[in-house]
Amino acid sequence: MSPRGDVMKVLADARPARLDPEAGNRPDPYAxxxxxxxxxxxxxxxxxxxxxLAGALPTVAVLAAGAVFLTVGAGGTGPAGxxxxxxxxxxxxxxxxxxxxxLLLVAAERSAADPTTGGRYWVRELENGEPREVGPxxxxxxxxxxxxxRLWEAMTPGGRSVTLSRDLGAVPCxxxxxxxxxxxxxxxxxxxxxxxxxxxxxxxxxxGTPGPETVRxxxxxxxPRGVKAGKxxxxxxxxxxxxxxxxxxxxxPAALKAWLVKRLKASEVQEATNYSLxxxxxxxxxxxPVSPQVRAAAYRMLADVPGxxxxxxxxxxxxxxxxxxxxxxxxDGGHWxxxxxxxxxxxxxxxxxxxxxLGSGGAPTATGTLQSYALVxxxxxxxxxxxxxxx
Numbered sequence: 001m002s003p004r005g006d007v008m009k010v011l012a013d014a015r016p017a018r019l020d021p022e023a024g025n026r027p028d029p030y031a032x033x034x035x036x037x038x039x040x041x042x043x044x045x046x047x048x049x050x051x052x053l054a055g056a057l058p059t060v061a062v063l064a065a066g067a068v069f070l071t072v073g074a075g076g077t078g079p080a081g082x083x084x085x086x087x088x089x090x091x092x093x094x095x096x097x098x099x100x101x102x103l104l105l106v107a108a109e110r111s112a113a114d115p116t117t118g119g120r121y122w123v124r125e126l127e128n129g130e131p132r133e134v135g136p137x138x139x140x141x142x143x144x145x146x147x148x149x150r151l152w153e154a155m156t157p158g159g160r161s162v163t164l165s166r167d168l169g170a171v172p173c174x175x176x177x178x179x180x181x182x183x184x185x186x187x188x189x190x191x192x193x194x195x196x197x198x199x200x201x202x203x204x205x206x207x208g209t210p211g212p213e214t215v216r217x218x219x220x221x222x223x224p225r226g227v228k229a230g231k232x233x234x235x236x237x238x239x240x241x242x243x244x245x246x247x248x249x250x251x252x253p254a255a256l257k258a259w260l261v262k263r264l265k266a267s268e269v270q271e272a273t274n275y276s277l278x279x280x281x282x283x284x285x286x287x288x289p290v291s292p293q294v295r296a297a298a299y300r301m302l303a304d305v306p307g308x309x310x311x312x313x314x315x316x317x318x319x320x321x322x323x324x325x326x327x328x329x330x331x332d333g334g335h336w337x338x339x340x341x342x343x344x345x346x347x348x349x350x351x352x353x354x355x356x357x358l359g360s361g362g363a364p365t366a367t368g369t370l371q372s373y374a375l376v377x378x379x380x381x382x383x384x385x386x387x388x389x390x391x
Contacts, residue, residue: 097345100310100325101303108299110348114292119381122153122289129317130372131173132206134190141180143170143190144317145206152386155243155289161218162386167211173370215388234288237280238267243289251293253300260301274305278327278339281305285341285350286376299348316342316352317373326356328364336364337371351375 097103129146146168154161170190172178181187192204234241237260250256260280264272281298284290302308302325311324323345328338336358342351352375358364 096313097323098310100308103310103323103325103343103345104299104303104308106345107343107348108296108303110346111292111299112296112348114295114348116292116381118155119383120154120156120159121382121384121386122155123378123380123382124151124287124376125149125378126151126374126376127168127317128372128374129168131370132170132190132192134192134206135180135184139180139183141177141184142173143177143181143206143208144173145170150387153289155381160386162388163216163218164213164387165216166213167207169210170206170208236283236288237263237276239263246288246290249284249290249294251291251297253297253304256294256297257301274307275327275329275339277305278302278308282339282341282353286353286374286379289381295348311340314340314342316354316375318375318377320344320351322351328358330364334360336360336368338364338368342375349376349379 097106126149127146128149129144131142132145133140133142135141148166148168150164152162152164172181188208190206190208192206194201194203234243234246236246250259257277260277261272264276264280281302284298285295305327307327307329308325309327311326313321314324315321322342324340324342326338326340328336330336338356338358340352340354340356342354343349344351352373354373355371356368357371358368
């Protein structure tokens with residue numbers, strides 16, 4: 001995990017500046033969820049699979065670009081491997097959970113059985129993306145702008161953390177978008193006009209070609225406000241938290257909820273609501289080097305949070321099948337936003353987190369528009385040394 005906080009903030013910071021209307025003016029992920037701005041009115045009933053830019057890149061090149069973020073070095077003692085890779089023994093079939101509560105309790109049971117014992121580094125490999133509307137005025141279509149991260153967080157005093165980031169290139173979002181892209185001449189770059197409401201804004205450039213991987217070493221973690229100098233810290237429930245404090249997070253769901261509510265009430269960032277409890281659990285499940293018992297407690301706590309509903313079987317942006325739960329709320333901007341968590345019920349691994357716009361009516365629509373996603377292709381501890389370049 002990056003020292004700057006939860007995964008949404010890390011991804012926002014790692015996002016290429018050329019994709020932002022104004023350098024240094026990166027979006028606040030919480031504001032995005034509270035005030036979603038749909039990029040299209042077309043309803044998307046479920047997440048779509050990645051499509052290859054057939055005319056722009058060889059299939060092997062695109063697959064290789066994604067594979068960079070799939071494998072963590074061996075030698076650690078982390079979870080059972082890549083999320084979605086391990087399941088019940090061959091020949092056994094477990095009934096699919098029918099409700100959100102059932103799914104979350106199954107995920108808790110599987111998470112508690114994780115043999116994680118720690119390591120020198122907490123390693124995660126991530127991909128995030130957001131749809132952007134491009135193309136000629138009379139034939140607009142959407143491409144998914146994607147970015148990959150490999151995060152090696154030092155767990156020992158004096159260790160150096162490293163962040164490896166890469167622009168994975170944009171691809172058409174749906175088969176319909178792919179046809180429109182081909183009709184547009186199969187471009188590999190799109191230049192969007194500079195926003196008119198931002199002074200001195202520059203045009204936004206979106207590339208359809210994966211870029212080189214960049215490496216940034218952190219010689220020392222920044223010290224957030226409220227944390228003693230020299231202590232590594234993350235963000236949780238509206239405030240900074242050190243590794244030592246993470247080790248003491250409650251492992252019983254009722255105690256965890258009370259602990260989070262106390263932090264949220266003391267926070268200047270978030271209020272203690274069901275939505276903020278969901279965000280806090282999302283942070284524990286996706287971002288932080290906590291024990292399997294803490295992850296299990298987060299799942300069990302979510303099982304009793306009002307408003308969390310089952311979305312059934314879904315497919316994430318890598319084509320992995322999982323089951324999802326969602327929480328919808330109406331933001332100040334009048335739109336219903338929904339945070340979706342996609343889980344592999346066989347392993348308890350959190351596969352992806354997605355933000356959806358569900359319209360602006362009196363009630364959320366059954367389908368909606370995908371606003372952004374963050375998926376995890378690997379998470380766990382290792383004793384290996386961090387990489388210094390792409391493999």
